Amino acid sequence: xxxxxxxxxxxxxxxxxxxxxxxxxxxxxxxxxxxxxxxxxxxxxxxxxxxxxxxxxxxxxxxxxxxxxxxxxxxxxxxxxxxxxxxxxxxxxxxxxxxxxxxxxxxxxxxxxxxxxxxxxxxxxxxxxxxxxxxxxxxxxxxxxxxxxxxxxxxxxxxxxxxxxxxxxxxxxxxxxxxxxxxxxxxxxxxxxxxxxxxxxxxxxxxxxxxxxxxxxxxxxxxxxxxxxxxxxxxxxxxxxxxxxxxxxxxxxxxxxxxxxxxxxxxxxxxxxxxxxxxxxxxxxxxxxxxxxxxxxxxxxxxxxxxxxxxxxxxxxxxxxxxxxxxxxxxxxxxxxxxxxxxxxxxxxxxxxxxxxxxxxxxxxxxxxxxxxxxxxxxxxxxxxxxxxxxxxxxxxxxxxxxxxxxxxxxxxxxxxxxxxxxxxxxxxxxxxxxxxxxxxxxxxxxxxxxxxxxxxxxxxxxxxxxxxxxxxxxxxxxxxxxxxxxxxxxxxxxxxxxxxxxxxxxxxxxxxxxxxxxxxxxxxxxxxxxxxxxxxxxxxxxxxxxxxxxxxxxxxxxxxxxxxxxxxxxxxx
Amino acid sequence: xxxxxxxxxxxxxxxxxxxxxxxxxxxxxxxxxxxxxxxxxxxxxxxxxxxxxxxxxxxxxxxxxxxxxxxxxxxxxxxxxxxxxxxxxxxxxxxxxxxxxxxxxxxxxxxxxxxxxxxxxxxxxxxxxxxxxxxxxxxxxxxxxxxxxxxxxxxxxxxxxxxxxxxxxxxxxxxxxxxxxxxxxxxxxxxxxxxxxxxxxxxxxxxxxxxxxxxxxxxxxxxxxxxxxxxxxxxxxxxxxxxxxxxxxxxxxxxxxxxxxxxxxxxxxxxxxxxxxxxxxxxxxxxxxxxxxxxxxxxxxx
Numbered sequence: 110x111x112x113x114x115x116x117x118x119x120x121x122x123x124x125x126x127x128x129x130x131x132x133x134x135x136x137x138x139x140x141x142x143x144x145x146x147x148x149x150x151x152x153x154x155x156x157x158x159x160x161x162x163x164x165x166x167x168x169x170x171x172x173x174x175x176x177x178x179x180x181x182x183x184x185x186x187x188x189x190x191x192x193x194x195x196x197x198x199x200x201x202x203x204x205x206x207x208x209x210x211x212x213x214x215x216x217x218x219x220x221x222x223x224x225x226x227x228x229x230x231x232x233x234x235x236x237x238x239x240x241x242x243x244x245x246x247x248x249x250x251x252x253x254x255x256x257x258x259x260x261x262x263x264x265x266x267x268x269x270x271x272x273x274x275x276x277x278x279x280x281x282x283x284x285x286x287x288x289x290x291x292x293x294x295x296x297x298x299x300x301x302x303x304x305x306x307x308x309x310x311x312x313x314x315x316x317x318x319x320x321x322x323x324x325x326x327x328x329x330x331x332x333x334x335x336x337x338x339x340x341x342x343x344x345x346x347x348x349x350x351x352x353x354x355x356x357x358x359x360x361x362x363x364x365x366x367x368x369x370x371x372x373x374x375x376x377x378x379x380x381x382x383x384x385x386x387x388x389x390x391x392x393x394x395x396x397x398x399x400x401x402x403x404x405x406x407x408x409x410x411x412x413x414x415x416x417x418x419x420x421x422x423x424x425x426x427x428x429x430x431x432x433x434x435x436x437x438x439x440x441x442x443x444x445x446x447x448x449x450x451x452x453x454x455x456x457x458x459x460x461x462x463x464x465x466x467x468x469x470x471x472x473x474x475x476x477x478x479x480x481x482x483x484x485x486x487x488x489x490x491x492x493x494x495x496x497x498x499x500x501x502x503x504x505x506x507x508x509x510x511x512x513x514x515x516x517x518x519x520x521x522x523x524x525x526x527x528x529x530x531x532x533x534x535x536x537x538x539x540x541x542x543x544x545x546x547x548x549x550x551x552x553x554x555x556x557x558x559x560x561x562x563x564x565x566x567x568x569x570x571x572x573x574x575x576x577x578x579x580x581x582x583x584x585x586x587x588x589x590x591x592x593x594x595x596x597x598x599x600x601x602x603x604x605x606x607x608x609x610x611x612x613x614x615x616x617x618x619x620x621x622x623x624x625x626x627x628x629x630x631x632x633x634x635x636x637x638x639x640x641x642x643x644x645x646x647x648x649x650x651x652x653x654x655x656x657x658x659x660x661x662x663x664x665x666x667x668x669x670x671x672x673x674x675x676x677x678x679x680x681x682x683x
Numbered sequence: 684x685x686x687x688x689x690x691x692x693x694x695x696x697x698x699x700x701x702x703x704x705x706x707x708x709x710x711x712x713x714x715x716x717x718x719x720x721x722x723x724x725x726x727x728x729x730x731x732x733x734x735x736x737x738x739x740x741x742x743x744x745x746x747x748x749x750x751x752x753x754x755x756x757x758x759x760x761x762x763x764x765x766x767x768x769x770x771x772x773x774x775x776x777x778x779x780x781x782x783x784x785x786x787x788x789x790x791x792x793x794x795x796x797x798x799x800x801x802x803x804x805x806x807x808x809x810x811x812x813x814x815x816x817x818x819x820x821x822x823x824x825x826x827x828x829x830x831x832x833x834x835x836x837x838x839x840x841x842x843x844x845x846x847x848x849x850x851x852x853x854x855x856x857x858x859x860x861x862x863x864x865x866x867x868x869x870x871x872x873x874x875x876x877x878x879x880x881x882x883x884x885x886x887x888x889x890x891x892x893x894x895x896x897x898x899x900x901x902x903x904x905x906x907x908x909x910x911x912x913x914x915x916x917x918x919x920x921x922x923x924x925x926x927x928x929x930x931x932x933x934x935x936x937x938x939x940x941x942x943x944x945x946x947x948x949x950x951x952x953x954x955x956x957x958x959x960x961x962x963x964x965x966x967x968x969x970x971x972x973x974x975x976x977x978x979x980x981x982x983x984x985x
Contacts, residue, residue: 111897114898116860118856118859118860118863128856130856130857130860132888132890132891132898133890133891133897133898134890134897134898134899135897144870144884145867145868145869145870145884145885145886145900146884146886146900147900148888148900150867150868150888152867235870235871235872235873236872236873236874236878237833237871237872237878237950238872238878238950238953238954238957239875239878239954239957239958239961240957241872242872242873242874242875242878243874243875244875244961246960246961246964246965247964249961249964249965250964250965250967250968250969251968252965253965253966253968253969253972254968254969254971254972257798257969257972257973257976258972258976261795261798261972261973261976262976262979262980265980269983287980287984288794289793289794289795290794290795290796290980290981290983290984291792291794292729292730292790292792292794292796292981293790293792294792306984310984310985313983313984314982314983314985315985316985317985353726353728353730356726356728356730356790
């Protein structure tokens with residue numbers, strides 16, 4: 110669009126006639142306003158910075174208000190208007206007239222602005238402060254407050270309290286929901302709960318009840334017997350006291366000792382008949398570890414071996430009656446022990462090997478750990494012959510079979526006494542007579558009993574086992590009894606311990622003086638003072654160790670938490 | 684004007700020999716000590732008893748800090764000097780960030796709670812900018828405009844425009860209209876960004892005979908374009924009178940450019956001294972709203 114703009118200018122003092130000065134503009138649209146970058150600049154209070162534009166639409170002229178104001182076209186206020194030749198647009202006191210619309214899109218406009226004849230007062234025409242430029246802190250404050258209330262509160266609140274809206278608000282992207290209120294993500298283990306806050310938060314402004322937890326965790330065990338009166342001590346306790354959700358931490362469990370110590374610092378005041386000692390912390394007040402020793406207990410006139418707690422006072426005198434003779438001193442001799450392959454140096458882990466979880470030691474087995482050196486040979490002439498382990502009748506049977514065969518086959522090498530030797534005039538093909546058979550059997554039996562006695566009472570079995578003999582019985586499998594081995598497997602059943610986690614320490618760090626221990630009854634389990642060398646509470650340079658590092662709260666076999674009285678009480682309260 | 688520059692504006696920081704910094708700093712230190720004394724195996728969190736205590740303190744401090752706005756509007760000399768109140772406001776505000784950080788246990792997420800914390804940080808940051816503005820800009824203002832006020836500068840600009848018009852009257856109509864147009868299109872200040880960046884938006888509608896082809900609106904920052912054209916005219920010859928007039932016009936236009944620049948810098952510095960408040964106030968009210976939502980929602984889903 111080409112525009113010839115004729116501007117009335119300050120008249121020459123010599124002439125009285127109005128003088129116009131024209132400029133030729135080329136622009137897609139003619140801009141009008143107060144701003145200095147407008148083609149037509151008009152200083153007037155009613156004219157905004159970017160007030161209007163004039164452009165050609167399909168050969169016709171059109172004026173359009175670009176700001177909030179209007180344009181007065183031929184005396185009428187309009188937002189847009191088509192312009193014909195002779196149309197007069199008024200901006201404040203300035204008038205812009207369409208004089209001609211020539212061919213080839215050339216427009217002639219005449220501007221008559223009385224203010225242009227004088228200079229302006231610069232102070233009034235410009236925005237000299239931020240306030241004048243339209244910045245208004247009050248406006249922005251309201252905008253921010255209302256915006257935050259809508260986004261942060263109204264929309265999520267509507268979803269939280271109006272159940273028909275809940276699903277829609279939560280599911281619609283960009284619509285603020287109560288997810289905005291989430292103080293932290295759900296723990297990984299609770300992801301299955303999903304995004305519905307109300308699964309756990311059943312009532313507004315009320316804390317999550319235990320019933321919400323046991324809906325899923327119905328098998329979780331109680332700390333005390335769930336149906337005992339002790340369970341009432343837990344009335345008012347919440348799962349959430351210890352299990353902290355939305356807490357941005359790796360574990361759901363609050364490991365601080367506060368919750369445990371709240372009762373265990375003075376347990377007698379809550380449960381006068383308790384045999385547990387008070388504990389405040391690990392480094393000072395934790396009592397010495399109470400051994401649990403496999404001991405014979407009379408039950409229904411019968412001796413049953415059960416783990417029995419050894420009071421701390423008698424711990425020093427405690428002995429493990431395992432029916433096994435074993436010397437750590439001999440086996441850990443630095444010079445080595447005799448073995449079929451010569452002297453062999455042994456270490457703890459030759460016999461004590463951790464289970465797959467690394468927590469406990471696997472049981473010691475004769476076949477795996479001992480038989481490499483302790484072979485059960487009984488016949489020097491036949492080194493390959495061994496008696497089976499762990500079964501006296503089977504041992505006798507094996508011996509009888511061996512000597513019967515030896516009788517029949519002297520090539521085995523054993524010297525059969527001539528009196529007992531079979532006479533075989535016809536060679537080996539001859540069938541034994543009845544008498545010969547009886548003599549052979551008698552010989553094999555007497556050999557078996559003699560060797561068995563030797564093994565059981567003098568040489569092999571008795572080396573490790575406690576053997577009892579019943580003199581009233583005839584010499585045979587019933588006469589001897591190998592007392593069963595009673596090795597304690599869980600010395601501290603109420604504590605958790607992982608051998609794997611302590612793999613950097615030598616065994617002797619905790620199981621002290623084992624290498625000088627010649628008596629299998631000596632107990633080499635560590636005391637609390639040994640643990641305190643490395644473990645402490647918040648002590649500097651110690652491993653921070655709280656109750657739950659070693660102890661479980663939910664004790665196996667105590668009954669589900671959901672059946673406990675506190676749970677029921679809480680349910681009743683709701 | 685000199686009173687704006689030095690001791691008065693610094694005094695709210697050092698007021699009473701940092702007396703008003705002591706109590707908030709001690710409180711922040713006590714809160715930090717409490718935070719550090721927590722068992723190390725416990726995740727610090729706004730929901731623990733310590734977290735709730737710190738949160739309550741921080742919320743109370745925010746309300747007290749917001750009260751400063753009311754206090755400022757209803758000033759009574761008997762309640763204490765404005766400087767003292769400002770000093771307390773500044774130090775209390777700084778400590779609130781410390782206490783709020785300890786309250787949240789440095790746990791952040793995409794939620795209303797972190798938004799509240801972020802708003803608090805922004806409010807305090809804008810406040811810090813305000814402190815900087817009050818310490819730095821008054822001295823700069825004096826350096827920019829000397830001991831001359833803005834009104835005097837504007838009057839001087841009007842005078843120079845008047846002189847330019849008087850001189851242009853004796854020139855040809857083309858030059859005369861150009862000078863008038865330059866005066867009309869001289870821009871001081873403008874929109875917020877123009878004010879804060881001290882940009883000169885002055886323009887000139889340049890047509891024949893000073894420009895070949897179509898007329899265009901061209902930039903005239905610092906009156907440079909006008910000076911160029913006048914200088915070209917001066918070099919182009921003419922009578923001695925005309926040259927003399929053009930010389931004077933050039934001098935006047937140069938002086939105007941200097942005054943214009945002083946005014947722009949003045950507007951910029953004054954704007955910067957106020958602009959922080961245009962952030963500080965809305966953010967403060969936004970913080971208040973977010974704080975209310977935060978408190979309500981943490982108890983809604985307990």
